[in-house]
Amino acid sequence: MKVCKFGGTSVASAEQIKKVASIIQSDASRRIVVVSAPGKRHSDDVKVTDLLIDVAEAIIAKQPVDDKLAAVLQRYEDNAAGLGLDQKICEMIKEDLQQRCKDVATASVEKVFDLLKASGEDNNAKMIAAYFNSIGMAARYVSPKDGLVVNDAPERTMAISQAYDQLSALKNAAEIIVFPGFFGFTTAGQLRTFDRGGSDITGAILAAAVGAELYENFTDVDCVFSANPKVVNSPAEIVEITYREMRELSYAGFSVFHDEALMPVVKQGIPVNIKNTNNPSAPGTHIMPKRDASKRAVTGISADSGFSILYVSKYLMNREIGFGRKLLQILEEEGISYEHTPSGLDDISVIIRSFQLDEAKENRILQRVTEELYADDVNFRHGFSMIVVVGEGMKYKTGLAASAATAIARTGANIEMINQGSSEVSLSFGVLQKYENEILKELYEEFFSAVSV
Amino acid sequence: MKVCKFGGTSVASAEQIKKVASIIQSDASRRIVVVSAPGKRHSDDVKVTDLLIDVAEAIIAKQPVDDKLAAVLQRYEDNAAGLGLDQKICEMIKEDLQQRCKDVATASVEKVFDLLKASGEDNNAKMIAAYFNSIGMAARYVSPKDGLVVNDAPERTMAISQAYDQLSALKNAAEIIVFPGFFGFTTAGQLRTFDRGGSDITGAILAAAVGAELYENFTDVDCVFSANPKVVNSPAEIVEITYREMRELSYAGFSVFHDEALMPVVKQGIPVNIKNTNNPSAPGTHIMPKRDASKRAVTGISADSGFSILYVSKYLMNREIGFGRKLLQILEEEGISYEHTPSGLDDISVIIRSFQLDEAKENRILQRVTEELYADDVNFRHGFSMIVVVGEGMKYKTGLAASAATAIARTGANIEMINQGSSEVSLSFGVLQKYENEILKELYEEFFSAVSV
Structure with missing residues (x-):
C-alpha cells in the first residue's frame, strides 16, 4: 500500500481537491491520504494557516475574532460549494472553530497557536473525507487522537513508539483513510504540532507505521532539481536520489523536504516519491535507500551562506590527546553546533553557522580557548559560504x-x-560568500553540462 | 651569540671532532657547543650509545661487562689518540664508566639504561672540551647537573622554567661552553634522558636560555629536502622554512628534527640553521618564525603510511549537538590521538595512526559508538597513507x-x-597505502619540476 501526502497548494481549492480524488482513484494501492491545511490558490492568496494565526493573535490580544473566523470559514465554504458538498460540513467546521476559541480562552500562548493552527489540517481532512464519500469513494477521517502519540518535548515534538504500534492498525482499514497532517497528541491528551516538516512528518510516520511500499509526497513541482534553479538556469531534474544524498543536499535550494521529516521512513527503508499534483503522470523524484550510481557521478550541488570559521592554532596540538574534544566541549557548552572541523597538525578550524554567534559568545569562546587550552592563536572570521557537491557515484570516480x-x-x-x-x-x-553563486554555476557546468539530460 | 649542536656523526671520530673545532673557531659568536655521543664513523660502524646499551643489558642480565666496557673505551681511546690527547682523559672516562656500573648495580632497569646511555654524551663533551683547550681554544665542560633541571615525568622529560633561569648565566661565560646533550637532572638529583629529540632538545633549551641569535644544528646533510630523497629523485633543497611548515612536514621523510625538540626555540622565535659538519660553507636550511613566501607556493611534500579510518554515520548527526565531542571522548578514554576528522552532514571519519589500535580496542570502540551514540553504521578501515603538501605561500595561490x-x-x-x-x-x-610513492612523485613533479632550483 501507498501513503500519499498532499501539500497546501494541492488541497487549496475545490479544483485541486478534485485532482487529489482522481489521483487516489487512479491507483488502488493509495490507501492513506495525509492532507495539509488549504494553501495558496494563487501567489497573492493567504494560506488558511496564516488566517488561523490571525485568529490566535486576536484571542491573545483579547480582540474580537468574528471577522477573522469568517475569513477562515469562507475558504471552507468556497471549497464545499465547488465540491458540491452540502452546508452540514461547513456548520460542523464552524462549531469546531468556535469550540476551539472557547477552549483556549484562558490557555497559554503556545496552546492557543497550536490548537487554532492544527484546525487547518484537521477540518480540511474532514471535508476531503466527506468529498471522497460523496463521489462514491469509501473514505474515513481519522483523528491523530486515535494513535498519533507524541512526546512531551514542546520544542521537538516527535512520535513515540506507541504511535507506530497503534497506527499500524490502519493498514487493515476497509476505507481510504484521510488523516490530517501537522499534529499529534501526548499520552496526557495534549495537542502538539510538529514544528519542523509539518505534514510531511505525519505522512512519514503513517508510512512507517503501516509499512507502506511507497510514501508519495505530492507537491506543486515535478521534481527536485540538481541545483538551485534561482541560480542555475534550468538545472537537470533528479530522477533518483538516495536518502543520504538528499540529506547532504539539504543545505539550501533543496527545500522540498525538511530532512527530519524523512526520519521515520529512512529507518525502515521505505522509498519516497515526490510528485506533482498538477502533473501526476510525471515520474517525479524517487528518494530511496540505495540506487544505481553508475549513470552520473554527481547528483546535485547545493550552496549556503552564513558560515563563520573559528580558527585555533597551538604548537604541537596534535600531540595533545583531548585538545579537539575540549575545544568542541567549549562550543557545546555555548549550545553551538558545528559543520566541519578541518585541521592541520597544529591548527584546527571549526565551521559554524553564523546565526549561532554573537559578540558576547565569541568573546567568551575566545577567552576560554586562550585560557583553558593555552592556544597560541584563536580568532573568528565571518562571511563564508559552503558549497557541497553530492553524489553516490563520486566514490567510484577518480579525479572528481x-x-x-x-x-x-x-x-x-x-x-x-x-x-x-x-x-x-x-x-x-x-569559500568567501561573494563567490557562492558564480562557483555554483561553474560547478554545475562542470558536472552536468556535458551530460545529456 | 650562537648555540651549535653537533650530532653523532659530527663527533664520531678525531677527524670529525677536528672539523667541529674548526667550525667553532671560524665564527667568534659560536659560544655554546652541544654534543652527542660518538656516532657511526662508517655505515657498518656501531654507535657508542648502542655499545652502552650492550653494557646496560649485561648489567641487567647479571653478566660480565668487561669486554663490553672495553669496546666503549676503545672508541674514546681511538679519538684521544687521533686528537693528540694524553691518556689522562681516557683514564677519567674509564673511572666514570666503572663508577656508573657500580652505581646502578641495584637500580631499576630504567635507571641502568639512563645512566649508562647518558655517559656517551657526557664523556664525549669532556673529551671535546679537553681537545679545544689543547689547541688553545679556551673551553669549559659544563654538566647538565649545573642547571638543566627537568621535570619528574619519566615518559616525557622536559626542562622546567628553573632550567632556563639557571642556564641563562652561560651567556656570560668567558670560555666556549661544551655541554653534553640528551639528559638533565630533576630537582632531586635524578638523571633523566630526553626520549624524543635527544641532544637536539638540549641545544634548543640552551639557545632559549641564553637568548641566542641563532641555533645551529650540525648534522651530516647539507639541508632539508622538499621531499623524501628515497622516493623522489634529487628533490629540491629547502633554503628557508617556517616553524609551522617544518611541523606540518614532520610526518615522514623529514627526520632531521624531532618537532618537540624545537619547542623551546619556537617559543622565543629563535631561528634555526641546519648545517653540514662535512660541508660547513653550504648555507643549509633556515627554520624561522616567518619568511618571504612569494617565491614558491609549496615548500615541501611529505607522506606517511600506517593510518586507519574510523567511520561513523548516523542520520541527522549534524543536528545533534555534542555528537563529535562524545565520539572524540570515547577515543580519548582509550588513549587514542587522531590526525583529522573529515565529515559530511551525517558521517564523520576519524583518521588515526594504526599503531594505536588493536582488536580489543577496536571492538570496545565499535561497541561504545553503537550503544552510546546510537550510530547507524560504524567501522574501521586500515592501510591508508597521508600525503601532505605544505607551504606558507599556498594561501595566496588560487587553484593549488x-x-x-x-x-x-x-x-x-x-x-x-x-x-x-x-x-x-x-x-x-x-589515499590507499599502495599509491603513496607514486603520488609523492607526481605531486613533486607538479609543484617543483617547472621551477628552476
Whole structure:
C-alpha cells in the first residue's frame, strides 16, 4: 500500500481537491491520504494557516475574532460549494472553530497557536473525507487522537513508539483513510504540532507505521532539481536520489523536504516519491535507500551562506590527546553546533553557522580557548559560504575532486576549506560568500553540462 | 651569540671532532657547543650509545661487562689518540664508566639504561672540551647537573622554567661552553634522558636560555629536502622554512628534527640553521618564525603510511549537538590521538595512526559508538597513507588544491580523504597505502619540476 501526502497548494481549492480524488482513484494501492491545511490558490492568496494565526493573535490580544473566523470559514465554504458538498460540513467546521476559541480562552500562548493552527489540517481532512464519500469513494477521517502519540518535548515534538504500534492498525482499514497532517497528541491528551516538516512528518510516520511500499509526497513541482534553479538556469531534474544524498543536499535550494521529516521512513527503508499534483503522470523524484550510481557521478550541488570559521592554532596540538574534544566541549557548552572541523597538525578550524554567534559568545569562546587550552592563536572570521557537491557515484570516480577544485579555480575564488569524508558521498568547499553563486554555476557546468539530460 | 649542536656523526671520530673545532673557531659568536655521543664513523660502524646499551643489558642480565666496557673505551681511546690527547682523559672516562656500573648495580632497569646511555654524551663533551683547550681554544665542560633541571615525568622529560633561569648565566661565560646533550637532572638529583629529540632538545633549551641569535644544528646533510630523497629523485633543497611548515612536514621523510625538540626555540622565535659538519660553507636550511613566501607556493611534500579510518554515520548527526565531542571522548578514554576528522552532514571519519589500535580496542570502540551514540553504521578501515603538501605561500595561490588533486588523479588513485584547514599552510590527502610513492612523485613533479632550483 501507498501513503500519499498532499501539500497546501494541492488541497487549496475545490479544483485541486478534485485532482487529489482522481489521483487516489487512479491507483488502488493509495490507501492513506495525509492532507495539509488549504494553501495558496494563487501567489497573492493567504494560506488558511496564516488566517488561523490571525485568529490566535486576536484571542491573545483579547480582540474580537468574528471577522477573522469568517475569513477562515469562507475558504471552507468556497471549497464545499465547488465540491458540491452540502452546508452540514461547513456548520460542523464552524462549531469546531468556535469550540476551539472557547477552549483556549484562558490557555497559554503556545496552546492557543497550536490548537487554532492544527484546525487547518484537521477540518480540511474532514471535508476531503466527506468529498471522497460523496463521489462514491469509501473514505474515513481519522483523528491523530486515535494513535498519533507524541512526546512531551514542546520544542521537538516527535512520535513515540506507541504511535507506530497503534497506527499500524490502519493498514487493515476497509476505507481510504484521510488523516490530517501537522499534529499529534501526548499520552496526557495534549495537542502538539510538529514544528519542523509539518505534514510531511505525519505522512512519514503513517508510512512507517503501516509499512507502506511507497510514501508519495505530492507537491506543486515535478521534481527536485540538481541545483538551485534561482541560480542555475534550468538545472537537470533528479530522477533518483538516495536518502543520504538528499540529506547532504539539504543545505539550501533543496527545500522540498525538511530532512527530519524523512526520519521515520529512512529507518525502515521505505522509498519516497515526490510528485506533482498538477502533473501526476510525471515520474517525479524517487528518494530511496540505495540506487544505481553508475549513470552520473554527481547528483546535485547545493550552496549556503552564513558560515563563520573559528580558527585555533597551538604548537604541537596534535600531540595533545583531548585538545579537539575540549575545544568542541567549549562550543557545546555555548549550545553551538558545528559543520566541519578541518585541521592541520597544529591548527584546527571549526565551521559554524553564523546565526549561532554573537559578540558576547565569541568573546567568551575566545577567552576560554586562550585560557583553558593555552592556544597560541584563536580568532573568528565571518562571511563564508559552503558549497557541497553530492553524489553516490563520486566514490567510484577518480579525479572528481580535481575537477571540482579546477572549476572553482576558474572563477578566481580561493578555496578556504576543503572537506571530503571517507564516505565520499559529498565533497564540500568553504569559500568567501561573494563567490557562492558564480562557483555554483561553474560547478554545475562542470558536472552536468556535458551530460545529456 | 650562537648555540651549535653537533650530532653523532659530527663527533664520531678525531677527524670529525677536528672539523667541529674548526667550525667553532671560524665564527667568534659560536659560544655554546652541544654534543652527542660518538656516532657511526662508517655505515657498518656501531654507535657508542648502542655499545652502552650492550653494557646496560649485561648489567641487567647479571653478566660480565668487561669486554663490553672495553669496546666503549676503545672508541674514546681511538679519538684521544687521533686528537693528540694524553691518556689522562681516557683514564677519567674509564673511572666514570666503572663508577656508573657500580652505581646502578641495584637500580631499576630504567635507571641502568639512563645512566649508562647518558655517559656517551657526557664523556664525549669532556673529551671535546679537553681537545679545544689543547689547541688553545679556551673551553669549559659544563654538566647538565649545573642547571638543566627537568621535570619528574619519566615518559616525557622536559626542562622546567628553573632550567632556563639557571642556564641563562652561560651567556656570560668567558670560555666556549661544551655541554653534553640528551639528559638533565630533576630537582632531586635524578638523571633523566630526553626520549624524543635527544641532544637536539638540549641545544634548543640552551639557545632559549641564553637568548641566542641563532641555533645551529650540525648534522651530516647539507639541508632539508622538499621531499623524501628515497622516493623522489634529487628533490629540491629547502633554503628557508617556517616553524609551522617544518611541523606540518614532520610526518615522514623529514627526520632531521624531532618537532618537540624545537619547542623551546619556537617559543622565543629563535631561528634555526641546519648545517653540514662535512660541508660547513653550504648555507643549509633556515627554520624561522616567518619568511618571504612569494617565491614558491609549496615548500615541501611529505607522506606517511600506517593510518586507519574510523567511520561513523548516523542520520541527522549534524543536528545533534555534542555528537563529535562524545565520539572524540570515547577515543580519548582509550588513549587514542587522531590526525583529522573529515565529515559530511551525517558521517564523520576519524583518521588515526594504526599503531594505536588493536582488536580489543577496536571492538570496545565499535561497541561504545553503537550503544552510546546510537550510530547507524560504524567501522574501521586500515592501510591508508597521508600525503601532505605544505607551504606558507599556498594561501595566496588560487587553484593549488586543483593542481594537487589533478596530479593525484593522474596516478589513477582515488582520493579517500581531503583536509584543508582554513590556515592553508597544508593540504592533506588520504589515499590507499599502495599509491603513496607514486603520488609523492607526481605531486613533486607538479609543484617543483617547472621551477628552476
